[in-house]
Amino acid sequence: MTATPLEEVLEQLWTHTLALKELVDKEQVEPEEDNQVEPEAYAELWVTLLQQRQSMMNQIDTMIQQGATLSEDLKQRYIARIYQLDQEIAPKVMARKKMVEMQIGKLRRAKTANNQYAGQSGYNAYGAFFDKKK
Numbered sequence: 001m002t003a004t005p006l007e008e009v010l011e012q013l014w015t016h017t018l019a020l021k022e023l024v025d026k027e028q029v030e031p032e033e034d035n036q037v038e039p040e041a042y043a044e045l046w047v048t049l050l051q052q053r054q055s056m057m058n059q060i061d062t063m064i065q066q067g068a069t070l071s072e073d074l075k076q077r078y079i080a081r082i083y084q085l086d087q088e089i090a091p092k093v094m095a096r097k098k099m100v101e102m103q104i105g106k107l108r109r110a111k112t113a114n115n116q117y118a119g120q121s122g123y124n125a126y127g128a129f130f131d132k133k134k
Contacts, residue, residue: 006060006068010078013056017085020049024092046093 003011023045064070070079 004068006063006070007074007078009056009059009063010074010082013053013060014078014082016049016053016056017082017089020046020053021085021089023049024089024096
């Protein structure tokens, strides 16, 4: 039996979803611990997989709107399994997002503190140093 174009896209979506789950499940190592893992490359891989998956979902929507039918077999083989993995992936992605947001906040606070003590705050009174923290 020959696979339909819809089934081929569903198969690709399934493989990309599995790859994303493996990537999300893999712990991100801090750059100081392992110089072989570039955080930018790691994040870029996440974004690439998510964009490719979204593109495939859009293709599936277009095919269905053009009259392709989603059989019960395809729903069970692909859609249900993909949905289940998505339910596992989403909380992990959100947790990682919160962690990154917290790290960015810490970096901003540290940068602000460093700028204040480095004399870049604009309050330099004839070379005298005034500690603003009480």
